[in-house]
Amino acid sequence: MSVTPIAPPSPQPPLTLSRLSVNQETVKQWSLPELAEGCAKEGIRAVGLWRAPVQEYGVERTARLMRDAGLTVTSLCRGGFFTDGEEAARARALDDNRAAVDEAAALGTDTLVLVSGGLPPGSRDLAGARERVADALAILGPYARERGVRLAIEPLHPMFAADRCVVSTLGQALDLAERFPASQVGVVVDTYHIWWDDRAPEQIARAGAGGRLFAFQLADWITPLPAGVLLGRGQLGDGSVDFRALRALVDAAGYRGRIEVEIFNEALWAREGGEVLRETARRFRTHA
Numbered sequence: 396m397s398v399t400p401i402a403p404p405s406p407q408p409p410l411t412l413s414r415l416s417v418n419q420e421t422v423k424q425w426s427l428p429e430l431a432e433g434c435a436k437e438g439i440r441a442v443g444l445w446r447a448p449v450q451e452y453g454v455e456r457t458a459r460l461m462r463d464a465g466l467t468v469t470s471l472c473r474g475g476f477f478t479d480g481e482e483a484a485r486a487r488a489l490d491d492n493r494a495a496v497d498e499a500a501a502l503g504t505d506t507l508v509l510v511s512g513g514l515p516p517g518s519r520d521l522a523g524a525r526e527r528v529a530d531a532l533a534i535l536g537p538y539a540r541e542r543g544v545r546l547a548i549e550p551l552h553p554m555f556a557a558d559r560c561v562v563s564t565l566g567q568a569l570d571l572a573e574r575f576p577a578s579q580v581g582v583v584v585d586t587y588h589i590w591w592d593d594r595a596p597e598q599i600a601r602a603g604a605g606g607r608l609f610a611f612q613l614a615d616w617i618t619p620l621p622a623g624v625l626l627g628r629g630q631l632g633d634g635s636v637d638f639r640a641l642r643a644l645v646d647a648a649g650y651r652g653r654i655e656v657e658i659f660n661e662a663l664w665a666r667e668g669g670e671v672l673r674e675t676a677r678r679f680r681t682h683a
Contacts, residue, residue, distance in 0.1 A: 409680060410642075410654070410679060410680055410683050411680070412437075412438050412439055412440070412676060412679075412680075413440070414653055414654050415439055415441065415653065415654060415656065415676060415679050416439075416441035416442060416443055416467075416469040416470075416653040416654065416655040416656070417430075417434060417439055417441070417442055417443070417655070417656055417672065417675060418442070418443035418444075418445075418470075418472075418612070418655050418656060418657035418658075419442060419443065419444055419445055419448065420445060420657055420658065420659055421656055421657060421658045421663065421671065421672075421675060422663075422664075422668045422671050422672055422675075423659075423664050424664045424665075424666075424668050424671075425668040426448075426452075427448060427449070427452045427457055427460060428460060429668060430442060430668075431460050431461060431463075431464035431466060432464070433668060433669055433672050434464065434466060434672070435464045435465060435466070436669075437669075437672055437673060437676060439672070439676065440465060440466060440467060441466060441467040441468075441469050441653045441655075442461065442466050442467075442468060442469065443468070443469050443470045443471075443472065443612075443655045443657060444457070444468055444470070444471050444472070444502065444504075445471070445472050445473070446471060446472070446473065446495060446498060449471070449498065449502070450498075454498050454501050454502065455501060457502060458501050458502050458503060461502065461503070462503070467503070467504075467653070468502045468503055468504040469504060469506065469610070469652070469653045469655055470504055470506040470507070470508050470547070470610055470655065471495065471498060471499040471502060471504050471506070471507050471508065472507075472508040472510075473495075473507075473508050473509065473510045473549075474491075474492040474495040474496070474507050474508070474509045474510075474535075474546070475488075475492070475508075475509035475510040475511050475512055475528075475560075476488055476510065476511070476512035477489075477492075477511060477512050477527055477528045477530075477531035477532075478511060478512035478513065478514065478515060478524040478527050478528060478561060479512070479515055479527075480515035480516075480518060481515075485527065485530075485531070488512075488531070489531060489534060489535065492509075492531070492535055493535070493538055495507055496535070496538060496539045496542055496544050497542065499542075499544045500542040500543055500544050504544075505543055505544055505545050506544070506545055506547050506609050506610055507539065507544050507545070507546055507547065508547050508549050508583055508610065509546055509547060509548050509549060510549055510551065510559060510560050511524075511525075511528045511548065511560050511561055511562045512524070512527075512528070512559070512560065512561065513555070513556065513557050513558040513559045513560060513561060514556070514557050514558070514561065521556070521561055524561040525561050525562065525567070525571065528548075528561070528562065528571060529571055529574060532546065532548075532571065532572075532574070532575055532579075532580055533574075533575070536575050536576070536579035536580055537579070539579060540576075540578055540579050545578070545579065545580070545581060545609055546579060546580045546581070547580075547581055547582060547583045547609040547610050548562060548568040548571060548572055548580065548581070548582050548583065549562075549568070549582070549583035549585055549588070549610075550562045550563055550564050550565055550567060550568045550582070550583075550585075550588055550589065551563065551585075551588050552587070552588045552591075554624060555624075555625075559625075564589070564592055564594065564598070565582060565584065565589055565592070565594070565595055565598035565599065565601075565602065566594055566598050568582045568583075569582060569598060569601055569602060569605070569607065572605075572607050573605065573607070577605055577606040577607050580607070581602065581605075581606070581607035581608060581609035582602050582607055582608065582609060583609060583610040583611075583612060584599060584602070584608065584610070584611050584612070584641075584645060585611075585612040585613075585614070585657070586612065586613050586614060586615075586636045586638060586641055587612075587613075587614040587615070587616060587628050587636070590616055590635065590636045590637070590641065591616075595641075595644075596644050599641075599644045599645055599648050600644070600647070600648050602648060603645075603647070603648025603649045603650065604648070608645065608648055608649070608650045610652070610655065611642075611645050611650055611652065611654050611655070612654075612655045612656070612657045613631060613636075613638060613654060613655065613656045613657070613679075613683055614628035614629065614631075614636075614656070614657055614658045614659075615628065615629035615630060615631055615632065615633050615634035615635070615636050615638075615658075616628075616629065616634045616635045616636050617629035617633055617634035617635075618634070618635075621661075625659060626659045626660060626661050627659075627660075628657075628658045628659045628660055629658070629660065630658060630660070630663065630674065630675070630678060631656065631675070631678035631679060631681075631682045631683060632678050632681065632682040638682050638683045639682070639683070642654075642683055654679075654683060656675050656679060658675075
Protein backbone atom coordinates (compact mmCIF):
# COMPACT_ATOMS: atom_id res chain seq x y z
CA MET A 396 0.00 0.00 0.00
CA SER A 397 1.33 3.42 -0.92
CA VAL A 398 1.82 6.07 1.69
CA THR A 399 1.53 9.84 1.47
CA PRO A 400 4.68 11.65 2.58
CA ILE A 401 4.47 14.99 4.32
CA ALA A 402 4.76 17.48 1.48
CA PRO A 403 7.01 20.51 1.67
CA PRO A 404 5.09 23.20 3.53
CA SER A 405 3.10 25.57 1.42
CA PRO A 406 3.18 29.22 2.48
CA GLN A 407 1.11 29.55 5.64
CA PRO A 408 -0.32 32.74 7.03
CA PRO A 409 1.61 33.76 10.14
CA LEU A 410 0.00 32.66 13.36
CA THR A 411 -1.11 35.21 15.89
CA LEU A 412 -1.54 34.77 19.61
CA SER A 413 -5.28 34.41 19.02
CA ARG A 414 -4.65 30.75 18.14
CA LEU A 415 -2.15 30.01 20.89
CA SER A 416 -3.09 27.97 23.92
CA VAL A 417 -0.40 27.39 26.53
CA ASN A 418 -0.64 24.08 28.30
CA GLN A 419 0.16 24.59 31.96
CA GLU A 420 2.81 21.85 31.88
CA THR A 421 4.91 24.15 29.68
CA VAL A 422 5.23 26.50 32.66
CA LYS A 423 4.78 23.90 35.38
CA GLN A 424 6.79 26.05 37.80
CA TRP A 425 3.83 28.44 37.96
CA SER A 426 0.78 28.10 40.19
CA LEU A 427 -2.63 28.40 38.58
CA PRO A 428 -2.99 32.07 39.66
CA GLU A 429 0.47 32.81 38.22
CA LEU A 430 -0.52 31.07 34.98
CA ALA A 431 -3.72 33.09 34.69
CA GLU A 432 -1.97 36.37 35.47
CA GLY A 433 0.99 35.67 33.18
CA CYS A 434 -1.14 34.68 30.19
CA ALA A 435 -3.42 37.68 30.61
CA LYS A 436 -0.39 39.98 30.80
CA GLU A 437 1.08 38.59 27.56
CA GLY A 438 -2.21 38.66 25.65
CA ILE A 439 -2.58 34.86 25.60
CA ARG A 440 -6.24 33.96 25.93
CA ALA A 441 -6.30 30.18 26.18
CA VAL A 442 -4.78 27.47 28.35
CA GLY A 443 -4.78 23.69 28.61
CA LEU A 444 -5.07 22.35 32.15
CA TRP A 445 -4.11 19.20 34.04
CA ARG A 446 -6.26 17.48 36.60
CA ALA A 447 -3.88 17.20 39.57
CA PRO A 448 -3.13 20.93 40.00
CA VAL A 449 -6.77 21.77 39.24
CA GLN A 450 -7.97 19.37 41.93
CA GLU A 451 -5.44 20.76 44.39
CA TYR A 452 -6.58 24.33 43.75
CA GLY A 453 -10.25 23.36 43.49
CA VAL A 454 -12.23 22.76 40.30
CA GLU A 455 -14.83 25.48 40.79
CA ARG A 456 -12.19 27.88 42.08
CA THR A 457 -10.06 27.19 38.99
CA ALA A 458 -13.03 27.73 36.69
CA ARG A 459 -13.67 31.11 38.32
CA LEU A 460 -10.00 32.05 38.10
CA MET A 461 -9.86 31.31 34.38
CA ARG A 462 -13.10 33.15 33.65
CA ASP A 463 -12.02 36.21 35.62
CA ALA A 464 -8.72 36.30 33.67
CA GLY A 465 -10.57 36.05 30.34
CA LEU A 466 -9.03 32.66 29.59
CA THR A 467 -10.59 29.84 27.61
CA VAL A 468 -9.74 26.31 28.75
CA THR A 469 -9.01 24.38 25.55
CA SER A 470 -8.56 20.93 27.09
CA LEU A 471 -8.26 19.00 30.31
CA CYS A 472 -5.66 16.28 30.62
CA ARG A 473 -5.96 13.53 31.38
CA GLY A 474 -8.44 10.71 31.45
CA GLY A 475 -7.80 7.17 30.29
CA PHE A 476 -5.68 4.31 31.67
CA PHE A 477 -8.33 1.75 30.81
CA THR A 478 -6.17 -1.32 30.21
CA ASP A 479 -5.72 -2.97 33.61
CA GLY A 480 -6.22 -6.71 33.56
CA GLU A 481 -8.36 -6.69 36.72
CA GLU A 482 -12.05 -5.90 36.41
CA ALA A 483 -12.17 -4.02 39.72
CA ALA A 484 -9.29 -1.79 38.63
CA ARG A 485 -11.03 -1.03 35.33
CA ALA A 486 -14.20 -0.12 37.25
CA ARG A 487 -12.19 2.31 39.38
CA ALA A 488 -10.68 3.79 36.22
CA LEU A 489 -14.16 4.36 34.79
CA ASP A 490 -15.22 6.13 37.99
CA ASP A 491 -12.14 8.34 37.80
CA ASN A 492 -12.86 9.13 34.15
CA ARG A 493 -16.45 10.08 34.94
CA ALA A 494 -15.00 12.49 37.50
CA ALA A 495 -12.64 13.83 34.82
CA VAL A 496 -15.58 14.44 32.49
CA ASP A 497 -17.39 16.32 35.24
CA GLU A 498 -14.26 18.41 35.90
CA ALA A 499 -13.91 19.26 32.21
CA ALA A 500 -17.55 20.37 32.07
CA ALA A 501 -17.11 22.53 35.17
CA LEU A 502 -14.03 24.18 33.64
CA GLY A 503 -15.93 24.98 30.46
CA THR A 504 -13.86 22.85 28.11
CA ASP A 505 -15.42 20.40 25.68
CA THR A 506 -12.26 18.29 25.31
CA LEU A 507 -10.98 15.64 27.72
CA VAL A 508 -7.66 14.19 26.53
CA LEU A 509 -7.31 10.43 26.99
CA VAL A 510 -4.05 8.52 27.43
CA SER A 511 -5.21 4.96 26.97
CA GLY A 512 -2.88 3.05 29.31
CA GLY A 513 -0.11 0.55 28.73
CA LEU A 514 0.15 -3.20 28.96
CA PRO A 515 -0.79 -4.77 32.28
CA PRO A 516 2.22 -6.23 34.15
CA GLY A 517 3.34 -9.45 32.51
CA SER A 518 1.08 -9.05 29.48
CA ARG A 519 2.10 -8.93 25.82
CA ASP A 520 -1.44 -8.73 24.47
CA LEU A 521 -1.60 -5.37 22.69
CA ALA A 522 -4.80 -6.23 20.83
CA GLY A 523 -6.53 -7.23 24.05
CA ALA A 524 -5.44 -4.02 25.76
CA ARG A 525 -6.81 -1.94 22.90
CA GLU A 526 -10.13 -3.77 23.13
CA ARG A 527 -10.35 -2.81 26.79
CA VAL A 528 -9.92 0.82 25.68
CA ALA A 529 -12.86 0.35 23.29
CA ASP A 530 -14.96 -1.19 26.06
CA ALA A 531 -14.32 1.83 28.24
CA LEU A 532 -15.13 4.30 25.46
CA ALA A 533 -18.48 2.58 24.90
CA ILE A 534 -19.41 3.33 28.51
CA LEU A 535 -17.81 6.75 28.82
CA GLY A 536 -18.86 8.25 25.49
CA PRO A 537 -22.58 8.70 26.25
CA TYR A 538 -21.79 9.97 29.76
CA ALA A 539 -19.45 12.61 28.33
CA ARG A 540 -21.85 13.63 25.55
CA GLU A 541 -24.60 14.31 28.09
CA ARG A 542 -22.24 16.79 29.77
CA GLY A 543 -21.05 18.48 26.60
CA VAL A 544 -17.59 16.90 26.68
CA ARG A 545 -15.80 15.06 23.87
CA LEU A 546 -13.28 12.28 24.44
CA ALA A 547 -10.01 12.90 22.56
CA ILE A 548 -7.77 9.85 22.17
CA GLU A 549 -4.12 10.87 22.11
CA PRO A 550 -1.78 8.41 20.41
CA LEU A 551 1.65 8.41 22.05
CA HIS A 552 4.98 7.61 20.42
CA PRO A 553 5.58 3.82 20.32
CA MET A 554 8.27 4.07 23.00
CA PHE A 555 5.39 4.55 25.47
CA ALA A 556 3.33 1.53 24.34
CA ALA A 557 4.43 -0.81 27.10
CA ASP A 558 3.82 1.34 30.15
CA ARG A 559 1.66 4.30 29.15
CA CYS A 560 -0.30 4.06 25.91
CA VAL A 561 -1.05 1.06 23.69
CA VAL A 562 -2.43 3.47 21.05
CA SER A 563 0.67 4.52 19.13
CA THR A 564 -0.53 5.97 15.82
CA LEU A 565 -3.29 8.20 14.56
CA GLY A 566 -4.54 5.27 12.52
CA GLN A 567 -4.95 3.14 15.65
CA ALA A 568 -6.63 6.04 17.47
CA LEU A 569 -9.08 6.57 14.62
CA ASP A 570 -9.84 2.85 14.35
CA LEU A 571 -11.00 3.08 17.97
CA ALA A 572 -12.75 6.45 17.66
CA GLU A 573 -14.71 5.47 14.55
CA ARG A 574 -16.57 2.78 16.46
CA PHE A 575 -18.44 5.61 18.16
CA PRO A 576 -20.28 8.78 17.10
CA ALA A 577 -18.04 11.68 16.12
CA SER A 578 -19.88 13.80 18.68
CA GLN A 579 -18.40 11.56 21.39
CA VAL A 580 -14.93 10.34 20.42
CA GLY A 581 -12.13 11.86 18.34
CA VAL A 582 -8.36 12.27 18.40
CA VAL A 583 -5.52 14.57 19.40
CA VAL A 584 -2.77 15.34 16.89
CA ASP A 585 0.37 15.93 18.97
CA THR A 586 3.44 16.71 16.88
CA TYR A 587 5.80 15.13 19.41
CA HIS A 588 4.13 11.77 19.02
CA ILE A 589 3.30 11.60 15.29
CA TRP A 590 5.94 13.68 13.46
CA TRP A 591 7.85 10.55 12.40
CA ASP A 592 4.85 8.66 10.92
CA ASP A 593 4.68 8.64 7.11
CA ARG A 594 0.98 7.77 7.36
CA ALA A 595 0.22 10.83 9.48
CA PRO A 596 -0.87 13.00 6.51
CA GLU A 597 -3.57 10.61 5.35
CA GLN A 598 -4.70 10.00 8.93
CA ILE A 599 -4.94 13.73 9.68
CA ALA A 600 -7.11 14.08 6.57
CA ARG A 601 -9.19 11.11 7.70
CA ALA A 602 -9.70 12.68 11.13
CA GLY A 603 -10.78 15.96 9.59
CA ALA A 604 -13.17 14.34 7.12
CA GLY A 605 -14.83 12.47 9.95
CA GLY A 606 -15.14 15.48 12.23
CA ARG A 607 -12.84 13.83 14.76
CA LEU A 608 -9.89 16.26 14.91
CA PHE A 609 -10.47 17.59 18.42
CA ALA A 610 -7.08 19.05 19.40
CA PHE A 611 -3.70 20.01 17.93
CA GLN A 612 -0.69 20.12 20.26
CA LEU A 613 2.91 21.17 19.63
CA ALA A 614 6.24 20.09 21.09
CA ASP A 615 9.57 19.44 19.40
CA TRP A 616 11.55 16.18 19.21
CA ILE A 617 15.05 16.66 20.57
CA THR A 618 17.92 14.21 20.95
CA PRO A 619 19.51 12.72 22.87
CA LEU A 620 16.46 11.83 24.92
CA PRO A 621 16.85 12.22 28.68
CA ALA A 622 16.85 9.16 30.91
CA GLY A 623 13.25 9.96 31.84
CA VAL A 624 11.94 10.08 28.28
CA LEU A 625 8.61 11.52 29.39
CA LEU A 626 10.39 14.83 29.98
CA GLY A 627 12.15 14.91 26.62
CA ARG A 628 9.92 17.35 24.76
CA GLY A 629 11.70 20.31 23.26
CA GLN A 630 10.87 23.98 22.87
CA LEU A 631 9.53 24.79 19.40
CA GLY A 632 12.36 25.12 16.92
CA ASP A 633 14.94 23.20 18.96
CA GLY A 634 14.49 19.82 17.28
CA SER A 635 13.38 17.81 14.26
CA VAL A 636 9.67 18.56 13.84
CA ASP A 637 8.45 20.43 10.76
CA PHE A 638 5.63 22.34 12.43
CA ARG A 639 4.67 24.34 9.36
CA ALA A 640 4.15 21.20 7.29
CA LEU A 641 2.04 19.58 9.98
CA ARG A 642 0.00 22.73 10.52
CA ALA A 643 -0.67 22.88 6.78
CA LEU A 644 -2.10 19.36 6.99
CA VAL A 645 -4.20 20.14 10.05
CA ASP A 646 -5.49 23.37 8.51
CA ALA A 647 -6.34 21.53 5.29
CA ALA A 648 -8.27 18.98 7.37
CA GLY A 649 -10.50 21.78 8.59
CA TYR A 650 -9.14 22.38 12.07
CA ARG A 651 -9.75 25.96 13.17
CA GLY A 652 -9.32 25.64 16.91
CA ARG A 653 -6.61 26.78 19.28
CA ILE A 654 -3.16 25.22 19.03
CA GLU A 655 -1.75 24.06 22.35
CA VAL A 656 1.95 24.16 23.16
CA GLU A 657 2.53 21.33 25.64
CA ILE A 658 6.16 20.81 26.65
CA PHE A 659 7.45 18.63 29.49
CA ASN A 660 11.03 19.77 30.01
CA GLU A 661 12.91 20.19 33.27
CA ALA A 662 15.25 22.80 31.79
CA LEU A 663 12.25 24.99 30.96
CA TRP A 664 10.77 24.43 34.41
CA ALA A 665 14.03 25.59 36.02
CA ARG A 666 13.71 29.00 34.34
CA GLU A 667 11.56 31.98 35.27
CA GLY A 668 8.00 31.32 34.11
CA GLY A 669 7.41 34.65 32.41
CA GLU A 670 10.58 34.26 30.37
CA VAL A 671 9.48 30.79 29.22
CA LEU A 672 6.00 32.05 28.35
CA ARG A 673 7.34 34.93 26.25
CA GLU A 674 9.81 32.63 24.51
CA THR A 675 7.02 30.15 23.79
CA ALA A 676 4.90 32.88 22.22
CA ARG A 677 7.83 34.01 20.04
CA ARG A 678 8.62 30.46 18.95
CA PHE A 679 4.94 29.82 18.19
CA ARG A 680 4.83 32.78 15.81
CA THR A 681 8.19 31.89 14.26
CA HIS A 682 7.92 28.12 13.83
CA ALA A 683 4.25 27.14 13.87
